[in-house]
Amino acid sequence: MIGHLRTWPIVLALTIVSAPLVLMYVFLFVDTISNAPAGSFIPNEFTLEHWSFLWETRPGRPSIWRVTLNSFLFATSTAALVLVISSMAGYVLSRLNVPGRTYFLAGVMVLHAFPAITLIVAIFLVLQVVGLYNTLIGVILVKAAIDMPLGIWLMKGFYDTVPWEIEMAGIQDGASRFTVWRKLVLPQVKPGIFALGLFAFLLGWGEFILPQVLAPSGNAQVLSVYLAGLIADDNNFDMNMFKSVGLFYMMPVLILFFVFQNRLMNIYGGGSKG
Amino acid sequence: MNASRDIAESARTPIGVRAAQSRLHLGWLSSSKGLGILFLLPAVVLVVLFFLMPVALTGVFAFTNMTTATGITGGAYQVSPGTLRVLTDRYGMGELAERLGQPTYVVDEQGLAALEEKGIDKNIIDSLRDGLLGKTYASRRELERDIRGLPDRPNTRTVKSISEEFSRSLANARFSSRESLIAAAEAIDPDLTDEEKEALAASTYTGWTWTTENFRRLASSPTTRQVLFNTLFFVAMTLVIFNTGYAMVLAIATHYIPDRPAGIFRIIWFLPRISPVVIYVLLWKWLAWDTGFLSAFLSNFGVRPRNWMLDTATNAWFFVIVINGFVGASMGMVIFASAIKAIPESLFHAASVDGAYRWQQIRHIILPQLKWPILFVTCYQTLSLLTSIDQTLLATNGGPGGATEVWSLWIYHTALNNYAGNLQYGMGAAMALVLVVIGIVLSLIYLRLFNYNALVAKPRIEL
Amino acid sequence: MRILLEHFSKSFGAVKVIEDMTLEIKDGEMLALLGPSGCGKSTTLFAICGIHRVTSGRILFGDRDVTNVPSQERNVGVVFQSYALYPHMTVADNIAFPLRIRKMPEAEVKRQVEEIAGLVHIEGLLGRRPAELSGGQQQRVALARALVRRPNVLLLDEPLANLDAKLRLEMRSEIRRIQLETGITAILVTHDQVEAMSMCDRIAIMNAGEIIQIATPQEMYRNPRTAFVAGFLGNPPIAFIEAEARDGSLAVKNADIRLPVPKNATVPPDGTPVIIGIRPESLGTEGDATIRGRVSFIETQGRENLYDITLENGSVLRSIQRVRDDIALDDVVEWKVRSDDIFLFAENGERL
Incomplete structure (x- = not known):
């Protein structure tokens, strides 16, 4: 049913429209374990400091x-x-x-x-x-x-x-x-x-x-x-x-x-x- | 053969014996009706408690002026400068308000009885009755002067305790019932008219009352028109662009590519739906905030960083529609994709042989097949978009400046959460009632769209 | 156990499916309820086992009136067309289910399951799941489960319909063997006359909610009460031609053929339109009446051939004979029929 028509233009188009979503979810992972210099999004160091909420309870919060x-x-x-x-x-x-x-x-x-x-x-x-x-x-x-x-x-x-x-x-x-x-x-x-x-x-x-x-x-x-x-x-x-x-x-x-x-x-x- | 003889013999045993041994204890659990009612009961209870009752109560609350201040259960009658001002302003009874607000002393039988109770000398009471009964004083000093002028000349302490009993002021008094309020007012002014009593009770009542004010306000407020327009704009744009349009593009596009990439794209587009809404919107904020991705990325091209989501009304609308639309697209995608899958492959083959191009396949084979799914999705999503609140609340919270305030969010801001802190339950209920009515109408239409009778085949076991 | 339906009627809403049916199934007998689909035979079966309520009339098991007794207490064994085995249970658990429901001690359950498994020859399959069995094996399990609690009556609802031809033949005799060995009263619901004739002691043939005739297979074949019964039994089926009584014999319509009135039929008055039924095996080389026609079709069946004879009025008769080399398509033949083998029906289908 796919026939003889090329599929890569479709895949490319879908990839472009899906890019923002992928970007957001990828950075959901990346940002939790790294730091990036101000004004940039390329991480330059690995860290677990963002996970400190697991062992430190913030004042005024449960x-x-x-x-x-x-x-x-x-x-x-x-x-x-x-x-x-x-x-x-x-x-x-x-x-x-x-x-x-x-x-x-x-x-x-x-x-x-x-x-x-x-x-x-x-x-x-x-x-x-x-x-x-x-x-x-x-x-x-x-x-x-x-x-x-x-x-x-x-x-x-x-x-x-x-x-x-x-x-x-x-x-x-x-x-x-x-x-x-x-x-x-x-x-x-x-x-x-x-x-x-x-x-x-x-x-x-x-x-x-x-x-x-x-x-x-x-x-x-x-x-x-x-x-x-x-x-x-x-x-x-x-x-x-x-x-x-x-x-x-x-x-x-x-x-x-x-x-x-x-x-x-x-x-x-x-x-x-x- | 052993078994067969056994069975043969038992099949010939007299009925009485067999019946007795095969008698089972089933009770009401065996009857369809008994079991059915028992099984339906929990569902019915939940439906009554959380659907029927709230619908009815929304209708009831809509006709009240309930707020945080009035409380939900009844109130009291509080005379205060504020309520007396209401009496003056709203009812034009300034003179009455002044009289009731004044400290007043009245020598009456009620006060005399109280004195007797207190154990005041009988002679003093008698002379008070003979000399001062029925007199009214504007100040305590005047009353006490007259008491001292009585033949028995009570000492100062007694005078104080006597005058206390004749104080009939209403200022800052609180009454638990209407009767006690009226009684106290009549003590000051026995000639109150019914109209005055009514006004007094109404202006001092702290609880909620019945009113149609909410609907009058809704109908006349310019905000209503604005929010209504926002809602329709939001629903129409999201529905057309994403929930049906884009969903269809996704379904058709993934139909034409190999299974593996198609599966990956479907999963990607499913992420917004399965992600908890708070996280999903957080990701958008990360994208749009002034220190977020867009700003940082565009600053490379000299664009000033800003909060893209709340920058202008246009931007806010863009994000609200995209955020809601990305969630909605996946439902249409799955439904349309399965409808396309149901098209017999031979149709596609026949079309290819005929030399039909892809877009002709789409037009003549796929789209006709999607007629009912589109109707279904449109109907279902109209309802859910009308009442969608989570994404918009978390993303723009109706901002900037109320530009993206939609009806359901307006209810939330009126009745459940606002800065002033005085939540207007009654007003919120009136707004909700509008949605409830729309909801009932639309879901009845939705019911009509489906071949309902085919769904209710008669049970084949008639027990 | 003897089963008796007395003036039994059943309607679904306004639709009357069965009206005033009376039917007795004798103790230890196997009776076929035979009829085309929609004739009410399954409805009758469901009424006997209690899945359907009776609209009016009575059902008796022996002397006990069970009309208002719930299904669970009627102790009827049913083998469904789809076998309805419980897919999540092993064969042994399937068979044991009715016993466990009756709270029979586990040791006794085990003994009885093994016993019945022996009877239906599935001893080796007890640990398997229904999905791992062939159709014939599933059928045997269903039989075992229906029989294990010694039911008052065994109901078989199209039990062979889902089997392929070879298995069908095998299970036909197996079911009959098991029924005979246990001596249980059984009712077989089927639309297949071969099944009914080969398996049952008696056949009750139904049409449109009514029982047309009850008889032994032999008697019913030889002596059908109506044209419907005659048409339903026999394969290849009987052929009918229209005729008219004239001068004490039967004149076939629009054809120059005269047939004598069979001896066992009453001679209809002249001018009465009648229907003549001739079975394929009755038409051939022997007989006292002659039928002339053209061979319009020859179907080879191996041992025998089936010939279609088209008469001059266009009606078609069938003849089954040993293979004959002397006959070719389009030959005109004059074949014989014994007048006593002719069935004579009135226009409304009643036998004359």
Whole structure:
């Protein structure tokens, strides 16, 4: 299908338009372990000084490890919640005879497209009233709720591919619907569950606006808010240090993405949507 | 054969025995309905708590004047110089304000009862009642002079404690309910009209109240028009240039080059999407700041270093659109690429045989195939761009001077984070309500675009 | 165990698939539900095993009314067309699944799995996964899993459809052997008349949600109740020609051919339009009636040849005969048919 036409002009054009991105990400690495003379970007010395944030806590800021732990808790908890809830609800939408099932499915599709961020003012006020403002639990619940429609939608798609006959056979073998789900169907969608879990983890790990608004300070601060705070602080401007924190923050994402890129690209592209 | 005989025999066992031994304890978990409701429950709870309730509450809050100052839960009635000024200015009741603001002493039954409680001599109380009941004094001195003039002549200490009980001033008093405020005001001026009571309560109330003021302000403010225009400009430019246009270029270009470089380019263009937004924008700042890459690079050519991102409104828009667009392009890229992949190869071969050039292939084979994916991406991305906030907030924060303030950012600045510190929740909710309505309409359209009925095949197990 | 469907009806929404069907399957018998796709045979099967609800009527297993008994408690063994093996379990775990669900002690599970594996000849495959098995082996595993818990009845839903021709032949006799050895009551759902005839004690032939005829394969072949049944059984199939009753014999329409009325049929009144069915093996060198036509096609089958004879009115009859060198394409032949081998149907398809 590529035919006899030359491909190098295309490759060249793509390389040129991709150059700024590549440049930015290359210097994300380079700048964290080197210094360059003023006004230049060619590094002239190797250093680890930009990584000092790992062992020195800056005054007035929480320890990086505390913040990292928070980010980890935040991302894993939202991923776990999304997984549990959507693997159950997705199954119902795919397979079970429940009154109102079609309406719920339509609702999930609408919510899936619906921008939950518009509700943040109301959610902010509700969390303040119920006392979950500035707590990890509050923002975890909100994030899980926002990611859930996509999760349900994807899980329904995965369940749809499991042959009905397997479930019928299970029922004939005497298993309850619950056992059929747990022992026979769930193992068939394991790859899907894994991909969704990974995806939800990355979404949680990168999330900024929700923690920024709902849990901005103190013990509930996550990495994104911490880093944004560092950058916004005009008194300590140190781009290389920002980048080091950034790289530290982004490392898990890069590793997970490069290992599982094919599965993730499908989901990022909308998965089995539409 | 052993097994077969065994099975043959058991197949002939009387029914009663078989039924008993095959009876299983399944309970409600075996019924589709029971299990379904149980399985849906957590999802329903989250939907109600974090979607339905907030939508409803956004609607409710939009009709209040809630701010940080009023608090979210109820308030109190605080008489202060400020509230009395409101009474004067807004309600034109300057005379009433003055009267209520004055220190005033009234000899009334309430005060007399309080004296009795205090254990003041019965005779003194009686003579106060006979001589001074109903009298009003503008100052404590005048009242005390009259008390001393009573037949019993109480000593100075008693006089002080008596006069204290007749103080009826409202200045700087705080009341937890409307009733106690009105009662106190009536003690000073028993002839208050209902209208005056209403004005007094309204002007001294510190909590929030119902109002349609937010929408009136939104409709009349020139800022609204500016932000609305910014939003439409932002969405249209990003959508057309990057989310569909550039995404399509990427998908088609990577289609025509060998798999290996194509894969590398796809990964590169995926980086913006997977990078946490804070880092991604940080990289752009590094590129654009006055000590950043662009400035340093261009200084070699004698260009003055500057903050390219916030230098001018045009530059700011350029960066906002590019930053958002690079993130959005990858979604379209993946969707379009898989749509192109789904085109049967024989079509391409046939086209090559026909001597079709590449751009003709694109026009006649690829583009028609992308009609639905483009519609999908447009619909989906319109919604997400309308409400996109992270990148713009971190990059320009609406600057310079509000040039890149879009609707969702405006909500954030009004209700969640501003320099003045008085967050206008009610106003923010009203702004959000506008987006909620747009969001619901657009996502219903989105729902219509898909063959919804095909998605809801009936369950084949009717249990 | 005897299975009885009494006045069974099933509709999906407004669409009635089965209406008022009554069917008895005798204890230890293997019965085929035969019919074209969409005739309701799978629906009937799903109703028996409880996957579908019955709209009206009753289902009895022995004397027990199971109409409202959930699937799990009916103890029906089903072999699906796709076998529906659990892909993430080994063969042994697949077979053991129904036993473990019943909380049978592990030692007993092991014993029974091995026993049944012996019966269906898969002893050597117990440790493998379904994906590592051939179609025929998967079929045997599915049978073992359906039989291991000693079901009241074994349902086979197009069990051979996914096998290639050679395996199909092998599994046909294997399934029958296993059914006979266990003496289990079995229902075979199929659209393939060869399967139904070769494997089953009786055939219930269905069309459009109705049972047209129930009989042994032999009886059904020899004595079809309607033209539909006659057309469904036999390969190559029976050929039909239109005719009219005249003077106590049958005049083929637009052709100068007269056939006598078979002895077992009632003589229709003159002028009645009828349909004559002639099986390929009935048309040949022997018989008391003559049919004249042109050889329009010869299909070589090795041992025999299949000849298409086009009559002067354009209808086509088929004849299967030993290979004859004396006949070439376009020859005009006069072949014989025994009048007793002719089937006579009314216009609506009912046998006369």
